[in-house]
Amino acid sequence: MQQHQDERDQVPPDRDVAWMRRALELAARGRRPDANPRVGCVLVSPEGDLVAEGWHRGAGTLHAETDALSHAGDAARGATAYVTLEPCNHTGRTQPCAQALLEAGVARVVHAQSDPNPRAAGGAEVLRGHGVEVTSGVLDDEATALNRTWTHLVTTGRPWVTWKLASTLDGRSAAADGTSQWITGPVARDDVHTQRSRCGAVIVGTGTALTDDPRLTARRADGSLHEHQPLRVVVGERDLRPDARVLDDSAPTWHLRTRDPKEVLARLAEAEIHHVWLEGGPTMAAAFLAAGVVDEVIAYVAPVFLGRGRPSVGDLGITTMADALRLEPTDITVLGTDVRITAALKEIH
Template sequence: MNATAAMQRAIELSQFGLGKTKGNPIVGAVIFDDSGIISEGFHQSGPHAEVVAIENAKRDLTGASIAITLEPCSHHGKTPPCSDALIAAGITHVYYAVSDPNEIASGGGDKLKAAGINVTAGVLATEAAFANRAWLASIANKRPYFTWKIATTLDGRTAASDDSSKWISNELSRQYVAELRNQSDAILVGTGTVINDDPNLVSENQ
Protein backbone atom coordinates (compact mmCIF):
# COMPACT_ATOMS: atom_id res chain seq x y z
CA MET A 1 0.00 0.00 0.00
CA ASN A 2 1.27 3.49 -0.76
CA ALA A 3 1.13 6.56 1.47
CA THR A 4 -1.43 8.42 -0.65
CA ALA A 5 -3.94 5.58 -0.47
CA ALA A 6 -3.34 5.21 3.26
CA MET A 7 -3.86 8.94 3.80
CA GLN A 8 -7.08 8.91 1.81
CA ARG A 9 -8.36 6.20 4.12
CA ALA A 10 -7.17 8.16 7.16
CA ILE A 11 -9.16 11.19 5.99
CA GLU A 12 -12.25 9.00 5.62
CA LEU A 13 -11.73 7.63 9.13
CA SER A 14 -11.38 11.12 10.60
CA GLN A 15 -14.98 11.88 9.64
CA PHE A 16 -16.24 9.36 12.19
CA GLY A 17 -15.05 11.77 14.87
CA LEU A 18 -17.25 14.66 13.74
CA GLY A 19 -19.31 15.94 16.66
CA LYS A 20 -17.41 13.79 19.17
CA THR A 21 -14.10 15.58 19.77
CA LYS A 22 -15.42 18.48 21.91
CA GLY A 23 -13.38 21.30 20.40
CA ASN A 24 -10.42 19.15 19.44
CA PRO A 25 -9.46 18.21 15.88
CA ILE A 26 -10.82 15.22 14.04
CA VAL A 27 -7.93 12.91 13.16
CA GLY A 28 -7.62 9.59 11.34
CA ALA A 29 -4.63 7.25 11.29
CA VAL A 30 -3.73 4.20 9.22
CA ILE A 31 -0.78 1.91 9.94
CA PHE A 32 0.35 0.07 6.83
CA ASP A 33 3.14 -1.71 5.00
CA ASP A 34 3.70 -2.91 1.44
CA SER A 35 1.07 -5.63 1.82
CA GLY A 36 -1.72 -3.27 2.91
CA ILE A 37 -3.44 -1.88 6.01
CA ILE A 38 -2.33 -3.26 9.36
CA SER A 39 -4.68 -1.27 11.60
CA GLU A 40 -6.70 1.93 11.80
CA GLY A 41 -7.88 4.47 14.32
CA PHE A 42 -9.62 7.82 14.69
CA HIS A 43 -9.99 10.39 17.45
CA GLN A 44 -13.31 10.67 19.27
CA SER A 45 -12.46 12.59 22.46
CA GLY A 46 -10.45 9.80 24.13
CA PRO A 47 -7.08 8.43 22.99
CA HIS A 48 -5.67 10.06 19.87
CA ALA A 49 -5.97 8.39 16.48
CA GLU A 50 -2.34 7.21 16.37
CA VAL A 51 -2.60 5.52 19.76
CA VAL A 52 -5.90 3.85 18.82
CA ALA A 53 -4.32 2.50 15.63
CA ILE A 54 -1.29 1.19 17.55
CA GLU A 55 -3.50 -0.51 20.14
CA ASN A 56 -5.73 -2.00 17.43
CA ALA A 57 -2.73 -3.55 15.68
CA LYS A 58 -2.04 -6.06 18.47
CA ARG A 59 1.28 -6.99 16.85
CA ASP A 60 4.86 -5.84 16.47
CA LEU A 61 4.91 -2.72 14.29
CA THR A 62 8.66 -2.49 13.76
CA GLY A 63 9.28 -1.33 10.20
CA ALA A 64 5.68 -0.27 9.53
CA SER A 65 4.53 3.14 8.30
CA ILE A 66 1.65 5.33 9.43
CA ALA A 67 -0.47 7.96 7.68
CA ILE A 68 -2.03 10.59 9.95
CA THR A 69 -4.23 13.50 8.95
CA LEU A 70 -2.63 15.85 11.51
CA GLU A 71 0.95 16.17 12.77
CA PRO A 72 1.41 13.97 15.87
CA CYS A 73 1.31 15.95 19.10
CA SER A 74 4.47 16.46 21.13
CA HIS A 75 3.09 17.61 24.48
CA HIS A 76 1.60 15.91 27.50
CA GLY A 77 -2.00 17.10 27.87
CA LYS A 78 -4.97 14.84 28.63
CA THR A 79 -2.95 12.08 26.95
CA PRO A 80 0.80 11.44 26.57
CA PRO A 81 2.54 12.69 23.39
CA CYS A 82 1.59 10.68 20.31
CA SER A 83 5.11 11.17 18.98
CA ASP A 84 6.42 9.16 21.95
CA ALA A 85 3.93 6.37 21.24
CA LEU A 86 5.03 6.19 17.61
CA ILE A 87 8.69 6.03 18.59
CA ALA A 88 8.01 3.29 21.14
CA ALA A 89 5.97 1.29 18.62
CA GLY A 90 8.88 1.04 16.19
CA ILE A 91 7.20 2.90 13.34
CA THR A 92 9.88 3.76 10.77
CA HIS A 93 8.06 6.23 8.50
CA VAL A 94 5.42 8.77 9.50
CA TYR A 95 3.37 10.53 6.84
CA TYR A 96 1.12 13.36 7.97
CA ALA A 97 -1.10 15.71 6.03
CA VAL A 98 -1.38 18.99 7.96
CA SER A 99 1.07 20.58 10.40
CA ASP A 100 -0.46 21.26 13.81
CA PRO A 101 -1.12 25.03 14.11
CA ASN A 102 -1.56 24.76 17.87
CA GLU A 103 1.73 26.00 19.33
CA ILE A 104 1.26 23.92 22.46
CA ALA A 105 0.93 20.62 20.58
CA SER A 106 3.06 21.22 17.48
CA GLY A 107 6.59 19.96 16.95
CA GLY A 108 5.86 16.26 16.81
CA GLY A 109 7.37 15.97 13.35
CA ASP A 110 10.70 17.38 14.51
CA LYS A 111 10.67 15.12 17.56
CA LEU A 112 10.17 12.07 15.34
CA LYS A 113 13.00 13.13 13.03
CA ALA A 114 15.31 13.56 16.01
CA ALA A 115 14.50 9.98 16.97
CA GLY A 116 15.62 8.76 13.55
CA ILE A 117 12.16 8.24 12.07
CA ASN A 118 11.50 9.22 8.46
CA VAL A 119 8.87 11.95 8.29
CA THR A 120 6.97 13.16 5.23
CA ALA A 121 4.61 16.11 5.65
CA GLY A 122 1.92 17.47 3.33
CA VAL A 123 0.45 14.23 1.97
CA LEU A 124 -3.07 15.14 0.72
CA ALA A 125 -2.81 18.31 2.81
CA THR A 126 -5.58 20.15 0.95
CA GLU A 127 -8.06 17.31 1.39
CA ALA A 128 -7.21 16.78 5.04
CA ALA A 129 -7.40 20.50 5.82
CA PHE A 130 -10.84 20.71 4.23
CA ALA A 131 -12.06 17.76 6.30
CA ASN A 132 -10.77 19.47 9.46
CA ARG A 133 -11.70 23.01 8.39
CA ALA A 134 -13.83 23.86 11.42
CA TRP A 135 -11.06 23.18 13.93
CA LEU A 136 -8.33 24.75 11.78
CA ALA A 137 -10.42 27.90 11.31
CA SER A 138 -11.10 28.16 15.05
CA ILE A 139 -7.36 28.01 15.76
CA ALA A 140 -6.45 30.49 13.02
CA ASN A 141 -9.22 32.99 13.83
CA LYS A 142 -9.31 32.45 17.61
CA ARG A 143 -13.09 32.16 17.56
CA PRO A 144 -15.70 29.46 16.94
CA TYR A 145 -16.38 28.21 13.42
CA PHE A 146 -19.89 29.16 12.29
CA THR A 147 -22.19 27.35 9.86
CA TRP A 148 -25.04 29.54 8.63
CA LYS A 149 -28.20 27.66 7.67
CA ILE A 150 -31.23 29.22 6.02
CA ALA A 151 -34.02 27.69 3.93
CA THR A 152 -35.79 30.00 1.48
CA THR A 153 -38.10 29.81 -1.50
CA LEU A 154 -37.02 31.11 -4.91
CA ASP A 155 -38.58 34.47 -4.08
CA GLY A 156 -36.66 34.74 -0.81
CA ARG A 157 -39.39 33.67 1.61
CA THR A 158 -38.78 31.45 4.61
CA ALA A 159 -42.43 30.42 5.11
CA ALA A 160 -45.84 30.77 3.52
CA SER A 161 -47.54 34.08 4.24
CA ASP A 162 -50.50 32.31 5.87
CA ASP A 163 -48.23 30.21 8.11
CA SER A 164 -49.53 27.02 6.48
CA SER A 165 -46.09 25.63 5.64
CA LYS A 166 -44.33 23.27 8.04
CA TRP A 167 -41.19 22.93 5.92
CA ILE A 168 -40.04 24.48 2.70
CA SER A 169 -36.97 22.25 2.59
CA ASN A 170 -37.02 18.62 1.48
CA GLU A 171 -36.14 15.49 3.46
CA LEU A 172 -32.61 15.24 2.04
CA SER A 173 -31.72 18.79 3.06
CA ARG A 174 -33.24 18.25 6.52
CA GLN A 175 -31.07 15.16 6.97
CA TYR A 176 -28.02 17.21 6.03
CA VAL A 177 -28.96 19.91 8.55
CA ALA A 178 -29.33 17.20 11.20
CA GLU A 179 -25.76 16.09 10.42
CA LEU A 180 -24.52 19.68 10.74
CA ARG A 181 -26.27 20.03 14.10
CA ASN A 182 -24.69 16.81 15.31
CA GLN A 183 -21.25 18.21 14.41
CA SER A 184 -21.82 21.53 16.19
CA ASP A 185 -21.01 22.48 19.78
CA ALA A 186 -23.91 24.94 19.96
CA ILE A 187 -26.99 25.95 17.96
CA LEU A 188 -28.21 29.55 17.74
CA VAL A 189 -31.62 30.68 16.49
CA GLY A 190 -33.55 33.94 16.42
CA THR A 191 -36.35 34.85 18.80
CA GLY A 192 -38.91 34.45 16.02
CA THR A 193 -37.93 30.83 15.56
CA VAL A 194 -38.19 30.18 19.29
CA ILE A 195 -41.63 31.77 19.54
CA ASN A 196 -43.12 30.25 16.40
CA ASP A 197 -41.44 26.84 16.18
CA ASP A 198 -40.32 26.01 19.74
CA PRO A 199 -37.34 24.04 18.34
CA ASN A 200 -35.57 21.29 20.30
CA LEU A 201 -32.16 22.60 19.17
CA VAL A 202 -30.71 19.10 18.98
CA SER A 203 -29.84 16.75 16.16
CA GLU A 204 -32.81 14.74 14.92
CA ASN A 205 -30.98 11.53 15.81
CA GLN A 206 -30.67 12.50 19.49
Protein backbone atom coordinates in the same frame (compact mmCIF):
# COMPACT_ATOMS: atom_id res chain seq x y z
CA MET B 1 12.80 24.94 6.87
CA GLN B 2 13.73 25.05 3.17
CA GLN B 3 14.34 21.31 3.22
CA HIS B 4 10.85 20.70 4.61
CA GLN B 5 9.29 23.03 2.03
CA ASP B 6 11.08 21.20 -0.78
CA GLU B 7 9.78 17.94 0.64
CA ARG B 8 6.19 19.18 0.40
CA ASP B 9 6.76 20.30 -3.20
CA GLN B 10 7.78 16.80 -4.28
CA VAL B 11 5.20 14.39 -5.73
CA PRO B 12 4.67 11.63 -3.12
CA PRO B 13 5.01 7.98 -4.20
CA ASP B 14 1.80 6.21 -5.15
CA ARG B 15 2.04 3.93 -2.11
CA ASP B 16 2.15 6.94 0.23
CA VAL B 17 -0.94 8.42 -1.42
CA ALA B 18 -2.81 5.10 -1.28
CA TRP B 19 -2.10 4.49 2.41
CA MET B 20 -2.92 8.10 3.29
CA ARG B 21 -6.27 7.78 1.54
CA ARG B 22 -6.99 4.80 3.76
CA ALA B 23 -6.01 6.86 6.80
CA LEU B 24 -8.43 9.59 5.67
CA GLU B 25 -11.22 7.01 5.37
CA LEU B 26 -10.54 5.98 8.96
CA ALA B 27 -10.43 9.60 10.14
CA ALA B 28 -13.85 10.23 8.61
CA ARG B 29 -15.32 7.72 11.08
CA GLY B 30 -14.63 10.15 13.92
CA ARG B 31 -17.29 12.39 15.45
CA ARG B 32 -17.69 15.66 13.56
CA PRO B 33 -18.91 17.79 16.49
CA ASP B 34 -16.19 16.61 18.88
CA ALA B 35 -13.80 19.18 20.35
CA ASN B 36 -10.86 17.25 18.88
CA PRO B 37 -10.02 16.83 15.19
CA ARG B 38 -10.84 13.66 13.29
CA VAL B 39 -7.64 11.70 12.72
CA GLY B 40 -6.81 8.34 11.15
CA CYS B 41 -3.63 6.27 11.28
CA VAL B 42 -2.36 3.26 9.30
CA LEU B 43 0.75 1.25 10.22
CA VAL B 44 2.54 -0.47 7.32
CA SER B 45 5.41 -2.95 7.56
CA PRO B 46 8.76 -2.44 5.77
CA GLU B 47 7.54 -5.04 3.25
CA GLY B 48 4.47 -2.92 2.47
CA ASP B 49 1.89 -4.97 4.37
CA LEU B 50 -0.82 -3.58 6.62
CA VAL B 51 0.09 -3.95 10.29
CA ALA B 52 -2.75 -2.12 12.07
CA GLU B 53 -5.24 0.73 11.77
CA GLY B 54 -6.73 3.23 14.19
CA TRP B 55 -8.75 6.41 14.45
CA HIS B 56 -9.74 8.93 17.08
CA ARG B 57 -13.24 8.40 18.45
CA GLY B 58 -13.53 11.60 20.48
CA ALA B 59 -12.14 13.57 23.41
CA GLY B 60 -10.90 11.30 26.17
CA THR B 61 -10.36 8.30 23.89
CA LEU B 62 -7.14 7.02 22.32
CA HIS B 63 -5.62 9.19 19.63
CA ALA B 64 -5.42 7.59 16.20
CA GLU B 65 -1.73 6.71 16.52
CA THR B 66 -2.04 5.08 19.93
CA ASP B 67 -5.20 3.28 18.81
CA ALA B 68 -3.29 1.76 15.87
CA LEU B 69 -0.26 0.97 18.05
CA SER B 70 -2.50 -0.82 20.55
CA HIS B 71 -3.39 -3.32 17.81
CA ALA B 72 0.12 -3.62 16.37
CA GLY B 73 2.22 -4.78 19.29
CA ASP B 74 5.84 -5.53 18.38
CA ALA B 75 4.97 -5.41 14.68
CA ALA B 76 5.06 -1.61 14.89
CA ARG B 77 8.87 -1.69 15.16
CA GLY B 78 10.35 -0.58 11.85
CA ALA B 79 6.93 0.24 10.41
CA THR B 80 5.74 3.37 8.61
CA ALA B 81 2.90 5.32 10.21
CA TYR B 82 0.53 7.18 7.90
CA VAL B 83 -1.33 9.84 9.89
CA THR B 84 -3.79 12.44 8.62
CA LEU B 85 -2.62 15.05 11.15
CA GLU B 86 0.91 15.69 12.38
CA PRO B 87 1.48 13.57 15.52
CA CYS B 88 0.87 15.76 18.53
CA ASN B 89 3.61 16.96 20.86
CA HIS B 90 1.22 17.77 23.68
CA THR B 91 0.53 16.04 26.98
CA GLY B 92 -3.17 16.18 27.79
CA ARG B 93 -5.43 13.29 28.65
CA THR B 94 -2.95 11.06 26.81
CA GLN B 95 0.82 11.15 26.24
CA PRO B 96 2.15 12.88 23.11
CA CYS B 97 1.62 10.75 20.01
CA ALA B 98 5.11 11.60 18.79
CA GLN B 99 6.53 10.00 21.94
CA ALA B 100 4.28 6.94 21.55
CA LEU B 101 5.55 6.41 18.00
CA LEU B 102 9.15 6.71 19.18
CA GLU B 103 8.65 4.20 21.98
CA ALA B 104 7.02 1.75 19.56
CA GLY B 105 10.06 1.89 17.26
CA VAL B 106 8.27 3.30 14.21
CA ALA B 107 10.93 4.05 11.57
CA ARG B 108 9.04 6.44 9.30
CA VAL B 109 6.09 8.80 9.68
CA VAL B 110 4.07 10.25 6.81
CA HIS B 111 1.53 12.87 7.78
CA ALA B 112 -0.92 15.02 5.84
CA GLN B 113 -1.96 18.24 7.59
CA SER B 114 0.57 19.96 9.84
CA ASP B 115 -0.94 20.63 13.25
CA PRO B 116 -2.15 24.28 13.35
CA ASN B 117 -2.59 24.16 17.12
CA PRO B 118 0.50 25.76 18.71
CA ARG B 119 -0.11 23.78 21.92
CA ALA B 120 0.17 20.46 20.11
CA ALA B 121 2.43 21.22 17.12
CA GLY B 122 6.07 20.19 16.84
CA GLY B 123 5.66 16.42 16.73
CA ALA B 124 7.33 16.14 13.34
CA GLU B 125 10.44 17.95 14.57
CA VAL B 126 10.60 15.75 17.66
CA LEU B 127 10.46 12.64 15.49
CA ARG B 128 13.12 13.97 13.11
CA GLY B 129 15.30 14.86 16.06
CA HIS B 130 15.25 11.20 17.15
CA GLY B 131 16.18 9.85 13.73
CA VAL B 132 12.71 9.04 12.41
CA GLU B 133 12.20 9.79 8.73
CA VAL B 134 9.26 12.20 8.36
CA THR B 135 7.40 13.09 5.18
CA SER B 136 4.93 15.97 5.47
CA GLY B 137 2.03 17.26 3.43
CA VAL B 138 0.80 14.09 1.66
CA LEU B 139 -2.86 14.80 0.75
CA ASP B 140 -2.68 17.89 2.92
CA ASP B 141 -5.64 19.59 1.22
CA GLU B 142 -7.93 16.59 1.74
CA ALA B 143 -6.94 16.27 5.39
CA THR B 144 -7.41 19.98 6.04
CA ALA B 145 -10.86 19.87 4.39
CA LEU B 146 -11.85 16.95 6.62
CA ASN B 147 -11.23 19.11 9.69
CA ARG B 148 -12.20 22.42 8.13
CA THR B 149 -14.22 23.77 11.06
CA TRP B 150 -11.77 22.58 13.74
CA THR B 151 -8.88 24.14 11.83
CA HIS B 152 -10.86 27.38 11.55
CA LEU B 153 -11.36 27.55 15.31
CA VAL B 154 -7.69 26.85 16.02
CA THR B 155 -6.40 29.40 13.50
CA THR B 156 -8.93 32.22 13.97
CA GLY B 157 -10.09 31.76 17.55
CA ARG B 158 -13.78 31.56 16.65
CA PRO B 159 -16.10 28.80 15.44
CA TRP B 160 -17.01 28.28 11.79
CA VAL B 161 -20.52 29.69 11.25
CA THR B 162 -22.97 28.17 8.80
CA TRP B 163 -26.11 30.24 8.28
CA LYS B 164 -29.05 28.07 7.31
CA LEU B 165 -32.08 29.63 5.71
CA ALA B 166 -35.22 28.36 4.03
CA SER B 167 -36.88 30.67 1.58
CA THR B 168 -39.29 30.93 -1.31
CA LEU B 169 -38.17 31.83 -4.82
CA ASP B 170 -38.99 35.45 -4.05
CA GLY B 171 -36.81 35.45 -0.92
CA ARG B 172 -39.49 35.15 1.76
CA SER B 173 -38.86 33.24 4.98
CA ALA B 174 -42.46 33.58 6.23
CA ALA B 175 -45.85 34.65 4.93
CA ALA B 176 -47.44 37.99 5.72
CA ASP B 177 -49.32 36.45 8.67
CA GLY B 178 -46.04 35.15 10.13
CA THR B 179 -46.54 31.47 9.24
CA SER B 180 -43.42 29.68 8.01
CA GLN B 181 -44.29 25.97 8.31
CA TRP B 182 -43.58 24.59 5.90
CA ILE B 183 -41.73 26.44 3.16
CA THR B 184 -39.74 23.40 2.12
CA GLY B 185 -40.71 19.76 1.76
CA PRO B 186 -39.93 16.75 3.97
CA VAL B 187 -36.72 15.75 2.15
CA ALA B 188 -35.16 19.18 2.69
CA ARG B 189 -36.33 19.31 6.30
CA ASP B 190 -34.79 15.91 6.98
CA ASP B 191 -31.53 17.16 5.50
CA VAL B 192 -31.59 20.16 7.84
CA HIS B 193 -31.79 17.83 10.84
CA THR B 194 -28.91 15.72 9.53
CA GLN B 195 -26.80 18.85 9.07
CA ARG B 196 -27.76 20.04 12.58
CA SER B 197 -26.59 16.75 14.09
CA ARG B 198 -23.11 17.37 12.68
CA CYS B 199 -22.69 20.75 14.41
CA GLY B 200 -21.61 21.64 17.91
CA ALA B 201 -24.25 24.32 18.49
CA VAL B 202 -27.40 25.73 16.91
CA ILE B 203 -28.26 29.41 17.44
CA VAL B 204 -31.55 31.32 17.34
CA GLY B 205 -32.66 34.66 18.75
CA THR B 206 -35.20 35.15 21.49
CA GLY B 207 -37.66 36.36 18.84
CA THR B 208 -37.60 33.00 17.08
CA ALA B 209 -37.68 31.13 20.38
CA LEU B 210 -40.76 33.06 21.55
CA THR B 211 -42.64 33.10 18.24
CA ASP B 212 -41.98 29.61 16.88
CA ASP B 213 -41.24 27.73 20.13
CA PRO B 214 -38.75 25.44 18.33
CA ARG B 215 -37.18 22.37 19.90
CA LEU B 216 -33.89 22.87 17.98
CA THR B 217 -33.10 19.19 18.28
CA ALA B 218 -31.73 17.03 15.47
CA ARG B 219 -34.44 14.51 14.60
CA ARG B 220 -34.89 11.71 12.09
CA ALA B 221 -37.90 11.44 9.81
CA ASP B 222 -39.61 9.11 12.31
CA GLY B 223 -39.22 11.69 15.09
CA SER B 224 -36.43 9.90 16.95
CA LEU B 225 -33.39 11.89 18.02
CA HIS B 226 -30.04 11.67 16.29
CA GLU B 227 -27.23 10.27 18.45
CA HIS B 228 -25.58 13.69 18.73
CA GLN B 229 -27.58 16.73 19.80
CA PRO B 230 -26.04 20.18 19.35
CA LEU B 231 -25.94 22.68 22.18
CA ARG B 232 -29.03 24.89 21.83
CA VAL B 233 -28.14 28.58 22.13
CA VAL B 234 -30.77 31.32 22.43
CA VAL B 235 -29.38 34.82 21.99
CA GLY B 236 -31.12 37.94 23.29
CA GLU B 237 -32.12 39.84 26.40
CA ARG B 238 -35.79 38.85 26.66
CA ASP B 239 -36.85 36.11 29.04
CA LEU B 240 -37.93 32.74 27.67
CA ARG B 241 -41.16 31.12 28.75
CA PRO B 242 -40.56 28.53 31.48
CA ASP B 243 -42.31 25.90 29.36
CA ALA B 244 -40.41 26.71 26.15
CA ARG B 245 -39.57 23.52 24.25
CA VAL B 246 -35.98 24.67 23.84
CA LEU B 247 -35.61 24.26 27.62
CA ASP B 248 -36.61 20.59 27.71
CA ASP B 249 -34.15 17.80 28.53
CA SER B 250 -33.60 16.69 24.92
CA ALA B 251 -30.35 18.65 24.72
CA PRO B 252 -28.41 21.24 26.74
CA THR B 253 -29.42 24.89 26.31
CA TRP B 254 -27.67 28.21 26.87
CA HIS B 255 -29.49 31.53 27.04
CA LEU B 256 -26.91 34.23 26.30
CA ARG B 257 -28.29 37.64 27.18
CA THR B 258 -26.40 39.63 24.58
CA ARG B 259 -26.92 40.92 21.05
CA ASP B 260 -23.27 40.81 20.08
CA PRO B 261 -22.48 37.94 17.67
CA LYS B 262 -18.77 38.07 18.48
CA GLU B 263 -19.46 37.73 22.19
CA VAL B 264 -21.64 34.70 21.47
CA LEU B 265 -18.94 33.06 19.37
CA ALA B 266 -16.28 33.81 21.97
CA ARG B 267 -18.33 31.93 24.57
CA LEU B 268 -18.71 28.98 22.22
CA ALA B 269 -15.01 29.00 21.38
CA GLU B 270 -14.23 28.73 25.10
CA ALA B 271 -16.35 25.56 25.09
CA GLU B 272 -14.26 24.24 22.15
CA ILE B 273 -17.25 24.27 19.81
CA HIS B 274 -15.90 24.70 16.31
CA HIS B 275 -19.02 24.52 14.09
CA VAL B 276 -22.10 26.67 14.67
CA TRP B 277 -25.41 26.28 12.84
CA LEU B 278 -27.14 29.68 12.71
CA GLU B 279 -30.93 29.37 12.39
CA GLY B 280 -32.14 32.73 13.61
CA GLY B 281 -34.55 35.00 11.79
CA PRO B 282 -33.70 37.85 9.41
CA THR B 283 -32.56 40.21 12.18
CA MET B 284 -30.19 37.66 13.69
CA ALA B 285 -28.84 36.73 10.25
CA ALA B 286 -28.20 40.38 9.39
CA ALA B 287 -26.37 40.94 12.69
CA PHE B 288 -24.00 38.01 12.08
CA LEU B 289 -23.44 39.04 8.46
CA ALA B 290 -22.75 42.66 9.45
CA ALA B 291 -20.28 41.44 12.07
CA GLY B 292 -18.40 39.55 9.36
CA VAL B 293 -18.65 36.20 11.15
CA VAL B 294 -20.65 34.11 8.68
CA ASP B 295 -18.43 31.69 6.76
CA GLU B 296 -20.95 29.70 4.78
CA VAL B 297 -24.58 29.85 3.77
CA ILE B 298 -26.79 26.82 3.20
CA ALA B 299 -30.01 27.97 1.56
CA TYR B 300 -32.98 25.67 1.07
CA VAL B 301 -35.01 27.27 -1.72
CA ALA B 302 -38.54 26.11 -2.43
CA PRO B 303 -40.33 26.63 -5.78
CA VAL B 304 -42.92 28.82 -4.05
CA PHE B 305 -44.01 32.46 -4.41
CA LEU B 306 -45.57 34.50 -1.59
CA GLY B 307 -45.35 38.03 -2.93
CA ARG B 308 -45.43 39.47 0.59
CA GLY B 309 -43.98 38.37 3.91
CA ARG B 310 -40.84 38.38 5.99
CA PRO B 311 -37.57 38.59 4.01
CA SER B 312 -34.90 35.95 4.56
CA VAL B 313 -32.43 38.54 5.84
CA GLY B 314 -32.73 41.96 7.44
CA ASP B 315 -31.23 45.28 6.40
CA LEU B 316 -27.52 45.01 5.59
CA GLY B 317 -27.12 48.67 4.75
CA ILE B 318 -26.60 47.87 1.06
CA THR B 319 -28.17 50.45 -1.26
CA THR B 320 -26.57 49.70 -4.65
CA MET B 321 -25.75 46.60 -6.70
CA ALA B 322 -22.08 47.53 -6.65
CA ASP B 323 -22.04 46.80 -2.91
CA ALA B 324 -24.02 43.53 -3.13
CA LEU B 325 -22.72 40.73 -0.94
CA ARG B 326 -21.81 38.03 -3.45
CA LEU B 327 -21.09 34.46 -2.44
CA GLU B 328 -19.27 31.63 -4.18
CA PRO B 329 -21.43 28.50 -4.67
CA THR B 330 -19.68 25.29 -3.63
CA ASP B 331 -22.58 22.84 -4.01
CA ILE B 332 -26.06 22.73 -5.54
CA THR B 333 -28.26 19.72 -4.73
CA VAL B 334 -31.90 18.95 -5.49
CA LEU B 335 -33.74 17.60 -2.44
CA GLY B 336 -37.20 16.42 -3.38
CA THR B 337 -38.95 19.48 -4.79
CA ASP B 338 -36.46 21.93 -3.25
CA VAL B 339 -32.91 23.03 -4.00
CA ARG B 340 -30.08 23.25 -1.45
CA ILE B 341 -27.45 25.86 -2.35
CA THR B 342 -24.22 25.92 -0.37
CA ALA B 343 -22.05 28.99 -0.82
CA ALA B 344 -18.87 30.32 0.78
CA LEU B 345 -18.75 33.82 2.18
CA LYS B 346 -15.69 35.88 3.04
CA GLU B 347 -15.57 38.41 5.82
CA ILE B 348 -17.12 41.72 4.80
CA HIS B 349 -15.00 43.79 7.20
